[in-house]
Amino acid sequence: MKTSEILLRLINTFGITSYENNVYKEIKNILGEYYPEISFDNYGTGSLVAKYGNEGKKIALFAHADEIGVVVSKIENSQFVRVAPVGGVDPRTLIAKRILLRTADGEKTGVAGMLAPHLQSAATKDKSPSFDELFIDFSISGGTKNIEVGDMGVIKTEGTELENGFITGKSIDNRAGITVLLKTIDYLKDLKFKGELYLSFNKGEEVGLVGATGMANMLNPDAAIVVDVTFAGENESNFEIMKMDEGPAIAVGAPVNRDIFESLKNTAEENNIKYQVEVTPNRSGTEADSVQTSLCGIRTGIVSVPIMNMHSPVEIVSCKDIDDSAKLIALFAFEEAKK
Amino acid sequence: MKKYLKDLVTLNGVSGREENIREFIKNNIKDKVDEIRTDNMGNLIALKKGHDSSRKLMVLAHMDEVGFLVTKINEDGTVNVSPVGGVDPRVVKAQKLLIEGKYKAVVNSKPIHLDHSTESVQKYDSIKLFAGFTKKEQVKSKINLGDMVTFDVDYFENEDFALSKAFDDRAGCSVMMDVIDNLSENSILPQYDTYFAFVVQEEAGLRGSGSAASYIKPDAAIVFEGTTAGDNPELEKEKWATHITNGPVLTFMHSGLVMKKELFEETVRKAKEIGIKYQYKMRTAGGTDAAKLSRTAYGIPAAVISVPCRYLHSPNTIISLKDYENVYKLGNSLIIEGRIAEL
Numbered sequence: 001m002k003t004s005e006i007l008l009r010l011i012n013t014f015g016i017t018s019y020e021n022n023v024y025k026e027i028k029n030i031l032g033e034y035y036p037e038i039s040f041d042n043y044g045t046g047s048l049v050a051k052y053g054n055e056g057k058k059i060a061l062f063a064h065a066d067e068i069g070v071v072v073s074k075i076e077n078s079q080f081v082r083v084a085p086v087g088g089v090d091p092r093t094l095i096a097k098r099i100l101l102r103t104a105d106g107e108k109t110g111v112a113g114m115l116a117p118h119l120q121s122a123a124t125k126d127k128s129p130s131f132d133e134l135f136i137d138f139s140i141s142g143g144t145k146n147i148e149v150g151d152m153g154v155i156k157t158e159g160t161e162l163e164n165g166f167i168t169g170k171s172i173d174n175r176a177g178i179t180v181l182l183k184t185i186d187y188l189k190d191l192k193f194k195g196e197l198y199l200s201f202n203k204g205e206e207v208g209l210v211g212a213t214g215m216a217n218m219l220n221p222d223a224a225i226v227v228d229v230t231f232a233g234e235n236e237s238n239f240e241i242m243k244m245d246e247g248p249a250i251a252v253g254a255p256v257n258r259d260i261f262e263s264l265k266n267t268a269e270e271n272n273i274k275y276q277v278e279v280t281p282n283r284s285g286t287e288a289d290s291v292q293t294s295l296c297g298i299r300t301g302i303v304s305v306p307i308m309n310m311h312s313p314v315e316i317v318s319c320k321d322i323d324d325s326a327k328l329i330a331l332f333a334f335e336e337a338k339k
Numbered sequence: 340m341k342k343y344l345k346d347l348v349t350l351n352g353v354s355g356r357e358e359n360i361r362e363f364i365k366n367n368i369k370d371k372v373d374e375i376r377t378d379n380m381g382n383l384i385a386l387k388k389g390h391d392s393s394r395k396l397m398v399l400a401h402m403d404e405v406g407f408l409v410t411k412i413n414e415d416g417t418v419n420v421s422p423v424g425g426v427d428p429r430v431v432k433a434q435k436l437l438i439e440g441k442y443k444a445v446v447n448s449k450p451i452h453l454d455h456s457t458e459s460v461q462k463y464d465s466i467k468l469f470a471g472f473t474k475k476e477q478v479k480s481k482i483n484l485g486d487m488v489t490f491d492v493d494y495f496e497n498e499d500f501a502l503s504k505a506f507d508d509r510a511g512c513s514v515m516m517d518v519i520d521n522l523s524e525n526s527i528l529p530q531y532d533t534y535f536a537f538v539v540q541e542e543a544g545l546r547g548s549g550s551a552a553s554y555i556k557p558d559a560a561i562v563f564e565g566t567t568a569g570d571n572p573e574l575e576k577e578k579w580a581t582h583i584t585n586g587p588v589l590t591f592m593h594s595g596l597v598m599k600k601e602l603f604e605e606t607v608r609k610a611k612e613i614g615i616k617y618q619y620k621m622r623t624a625g626g627t628d629a630a631k632l633s634r635t636a637y638g639i640p641a642a643v644i645s646v647p648c649r650y651l652h653s654p655n656t657i658i659s660l661k662d663y664e665n666v667y668k669l670g671n672s673l674i675i676e677g678r679i680a681e682l
Contacts, residue, residue: 076572090451092461096430096653098495098502109495111502111655114429119569119580119622127458128429135572137649139583140500140657157435160443163471163481168435168445231450233415245473285452308469310452312433314445316469 001186003179003319006030007167010175011159014102016069016152017086020203020211023065024048027178027201035185044214050199052185059333060198060221061184062212062287063177063228064205067170068311069154070099070136072147079139081110081147084131087206092128093312094155099136101153105146109156110136155313165319166244172315174205176305177227180325187330195337205287212287216294223260223336224300225329226288229317230278232306239279242306244318247274248325251302255284255292260301267331273324278304303329340667341660343367343516344501347509351440351489353406353423354543357381359440360402360512364537368516371523372535382551383537387522387529394531394680397557397639398518398670399548399628400511400564401541404504405652407488409438412479416472417447420488421463424542430653432461435491436468438482443491444470490654499584499661504654510646511563512537514667518674530677531558541628548628549635558680559602559640561673562629563666565658566590566620566645579621581647584659586616587666588645592623595630599640601682606642609673615665620645642679644670 009030015023031038031050041049048065068087075081083099085091094112101108113136114129136153138144159169181199188197198219204210205228216224232244242249250264268275283289284302292300303325308316343363352360361383369375374386383402405424412418418438433448447467451457468488472478495502515535522529534555539547552560570582581588589606591598610617629641646666649657673679 080572082572088451090448090454090457092429092457093433093448095432096434096650096655098655109497109502111650111657113571113650115571115573116567116569116580116651119567119574119578119624126460128460129573130458133573137571137657139649139659140495140502141497160435162443162445162469164473164477166469166471168443231453234449234453236453309433309445309448310450312448312450314433314435314448316445 001034001183003183003322004161004167006182007175007179008159010178011169011171014154015065015067015171016154017066017204017207019152020065024201030182043218045203045211047203047211047215048201052197053193053195056195057337058196058221059336060200060219060224061181061329062200062202062224062226062291063181064174064211064287065178065201066204066206067154068206069152072149072151075144075147075149076135078143080135080137081144083136086152088311090311091131091134094134097313098156099153100156101147101151103146103151108138108141110138111140113137157313166316167319168314168316170313172307172317173229173310176229176307176317176322179322180227180305180329183323183326184330187327188333191334193334193337195333197333202287209287209290213290213294216291216298220295221298224291224298226286226291226300226302228286228304229307229310230304231310232308242276242278244306244308245320246276247321248328249276249278249304249306251278251280251284251304253280254282255280255288256301257299260299264301264303264328264332267335268328271331273328340517340664344513345494347513348503348505349494351437352403353487353489354403354540356487357402357539361537364512364516368519371519378550378554380547380550381539382547384551384554385535387533387535389529389531389533389677391530392532395555395557396531396533396677396680397536397552397555397560398515398533398674399536399538399560399562400515401508401538401547401628402512403540403542405542409482409484409486409488412475414475416474416478417467417469418478418482419467425652428462428466429460431466434654436488437491438470438488439486442470442482444468492654499659500657501660502655502657504656506646506648506656506658507565507651508541510565510658510663514563514670517667518671521671527675529675531680533674538628545628545631548631552632552635552639556636557639559682560632561670561679562627562641562643563670564627564643564645565648565651567625567651568647568649581618581620583647583649583657584661585618586662587669588618588620588647590620590643593620594624594626596633598642602640602642602679605679605682606644610669613668613672615668
């Protein structure tokens with residue numbers, strides 16, 4: 001599988017929380033093209049699971065399939081609507097962007113507007129508009145006549161390759177993680193893997209870790225790795241800064257079992273895979289927060305792909321980091337299955 | 340009509356870097372006019388001879404668009420930019436940009452998890468572009484200080500509306516090209532010698548039109564522009580300035596100038612006569628090259644006719660194509676009749 005191709009297919013898919021089925025369809029297409037023997041199941045609230053291997057220990061990899069976006073909360077008139085965030089959306093990232101809305105009548109393009117600067121008062125010139133003050137203009141696609149409150153949308157943008165193999169676009173959080181899961185199979189197929197590997201593509205992470213909780217209960221694996229993205233290039237000032245092109249970030253702290261952390265780190269070192277250590281003293285903000293504490297407790301680790309501009313339409317990732325993350329996880333799973 | 344609009348807004352050219360737009364216009368009009376020249380500033384001036392050479396009419400639109408120049412190259416491979424013309428930093432965050440029309444770049448956006456102050460404005464001192472370079476040395480072989488940076492968007496049209504960057508003022512350039520096509524295809528002579536001036540550097544402070552006018556020495560001018568429409572739910576109706584779909588915007592006064600009354604009245608009279616919808620600019624903020632012309636040579640009077648634009652000076656500006664058509668109709672008949680040059 002060519003990493004950049006799969007990633008672009010996935011990030012160009014409309015998959016705001018509750019529209020994960022679009023992403024699932026693309027995942028099935030991709031895996032079907034390369035590994036037709038892999039079987040799929042849907043559990044609980046509808047998350048998708050793919051199974052690889054039929055013997056030995058159960059190892060589960062978790063990655064959320066949803067992305068942040070907006071929902072129509074009020075229709076102002078024949079051209080304008082107001083929206084509310086789905087997940088952690090910074091209203092500043094919407095300004096002067098195109099918004100792609102799914103309606104019963106098909107897709108509609110709008111423009112997120114704000115008051116023109118020369119029409120603003122001095123008081124508002126140094127302030128970014130909140131969701132209350134933003135509006136989406138649908139004059140460009142026939143107005144609001146077929147738009148309903150509750151219709152959902154994302155910032156409209158095409159995934160693009162930048163210089164030196166970086167990819168930019170929306171929803172790299174967490175389609176980068178999904179890509180890691182898919183690529184793991186690529187690396188595992190060359191090893192004599194003796195285990196049951198579950199790839200769990202979960203719903204609803206952005207609105208509160210919804211899908212992973214049920215999936216952890218359902219799968220009850222011997223070991224779990226949650227794959228998500230983390231901040232590259234900036235962090236709280238008392239934390240190390242993760243960098244792109246410096247390999248996967250392996251988390252250490254409460255939401256991670258110490259032995260899994262050690263094992264991931266040793267695997268990386270033994271196989272010359274560049275890695276970074278990310279400290280998560282309390283909750284991690286990833287699905288590990290719910291997976292680890294499920295049932296009688298599940299041994300859990302976190303591997304994150306560093307990305308820039310998280311929760312914006314111009315998230316950036318290095319394909320090399322995705323490949324290295326997949327390679328690390330495949331080798332970890334191979335060793336873990338032998339234990 | 341509208342044969343060139345999409346191409347014009349898709350081309351990139353900030354103030355001082357109008358060469359691609361100038362070449363495009365020149366190639367498309369040179370065989371349809373009597374004389375064509377580029378002056379020292381870069382203004383493209385084309386003469387269409389009229390029935391009567393005793394008076395001269397100048398019509399103008401500016402070729403430049405707002406954008407940025409690269410001002411700093413950082414150790415981490417990112418670059419800083421500074422705006423050319425008025426670009427509110429709030430419309431820049433998390434945008435896709437294009438450096439020299441060649442390198443795709445994106446504008447940084449600190450994750451909301453690390454920046455809860457979503458009311459604060461990310462200003463130019465903290466706006467950084469990432470184009471895929473992670474070291475200063477990599478950048479230096481590709482990107483230079485002073486390189487032009489523009490919004491990276493495509494043109495989208497649906498029913499009577501169009502969406503793109505740079506309608507300010509490629510819409511004006513496009514109207515003028517449409518008029519030239521009409522004159523040439525239908526062998527129409529305007530009343531007076533008419534100079535079509537596609538000027539530079541309006542956005543950088545009305546820096547191009549003066550030298551074009553000094554060369555032409557017209558009796559009067561018509562400026563075609565894109566102007567702000569404030570018709571949105573965040574503003575009371577009386578503050579809208581202009582409204583898209585309400586037709587050409589006729590200006591009696593704007594920043595730095597009260598129009599010569601007779602010229603303004605002629606635009607209103609003509610709009611009524613040809614039976615099109617029109618509107619007045621209801622706010623006087625923002626200026627055009629008309630202000631510059633009034634201070635050029637002996638003082639050149641000008642009329643201003645504009646296409647109203649929502650989200651002006653942003654990558655996603657919306658215009659009504661009906662408004663555009665009516666600006667063309669009004670401009671076309673004013674140019675052919677030439678009365679503006681008699682007033």
